[in-house]
Amino acid sequence: MKIPTSKSNIVLIGMPGSGKSTVGVLLAKHLAMEFVDTDILIQTRENRDxxxxxxxxxxxxxxQIEEEVLLDFDRTHHVVSTGGSAPYSQKGxxxxxxxxxxxxxxxxIPVLKSRITNYESRGIAKPDHQSFEELFEERQVLYRRYADITINSDEINQDEVCEAITKAIEKDNQV
Structure with a gap:
């Protein structure tokens, strides 16, 4: 898929524990862009975690609060780390x-489980009865629906993820 150069933001989506916030900071630094985490925007707006x-x-x-934050987002030249549930909001x-x-x-799933030690207290927007595996399967469909680029990052470190993102964007922007 050709990605128009007119798009000035890079939005990271994925499961909790996929590295969106960590990679986002590194990517923003590497590309000389600003960084924002929508979970932090939610927490700041609501004054609670x-x-x-x-x-x-x-x-x-x-x-619902997450959707409102996504709908209000109007920044340019940012790397944006979204909450894992962002793709539930089509409008957002x-x-x-x-x-x-x-x-x-x-x-x-095995890599995510090795990274997430606070699954029950992390603020993952899901029904109480839903297992992590069920949540994973449900969200995979949503993430793939919105993704311009998919980076399989099980076997690579955060710097390599940043490099893979940069290369994919550069490749897609070649004339």
Whole structure:
């Protein structure tokens, strides 16, 4: 897929533990762009952490707040780390996609489980009865729907993920 150079943002999507925030900071530094994490925008707006929102109002309230934050997003020249549930909001993702190259950081379940030690208190927007494996399968479809680029990052470190993203964007922008 050819990605228009008019898109000034790079949006990272993927499961919790896929490295969106860490890679986002490194990528922004490497590309001399600004960085923003939509989870932090949510927490700043609500003046509480994600788990507190879910504990008091439920996971659907968190998804609604997330959608509002995504719809309000109008920055340019940013690397954007989204929450793992961002693709549940079609309107929010459409807003991001207008001015962004969307990169899916694809990581397998075993690697994610090795990275996530605080699964129950991390603020993951999901029903209580849903297993991590069920959540993973459900979200894979959504991530692939919006991704311009997919980086399989099980076997590579964060710097290599950044390099892979940069190469994929440069390749797609060649005339």
């Amino acid at each position: 994600l788990q507190s929102i879910m504990d008091s109002e439920g996971y659907m309230a968190l998804r 993702m459409e807003n991001l996609c207008k001015n962004s190259v969307v990169v899916f950081l694809n990581v397998s």
